[in-house]
Amino acid sequence: MTIPSEADNGLTHGPGTLAMAKTSDPDSAGSQFYIVPSDSTPSWLDGEHTVFGQVISGQEHVNAISDVDTGSSDVPIHDVIIEGAWVN
Incomplete structure (x- = not known):
């Protein structure tokens, strides 16, 4: 199952952004996501992810x-283990 792209939602990438990863197919997002670290502003991903x-x-x-x-x-x-996360 994949999730249709909503990359045109007006939101942009910056430190702390949570976004869906995908392949070159715009509607290929699934269970992978990424979080942007503080030292990065990947504006080239705006409108793509x-x-x-x-x-x-x-x-x-x-x-x-x-x-x-x-x-x-x-x-x-070395393994990175996330022991908990909360969504509000």
Whole structure:
């Protein structure tokens, strides 16, 4: 099952943005998402990926995950375990 694109919803990427990942097919979003770290403003993703949320607390944890050492294919060398998350 995939989710239709809503990339034209007027929301833009910035630190703490929560958005859906997809392939080159605009309606291919599924269960993958990403959160933008504080040191990034990927405006080239605006209008391409659906922004649907914003981190309001705990951005330091997003930044810490973004800063872990990675190996091949940009995969973390050590497991990153998220023990909980809350949505309001």
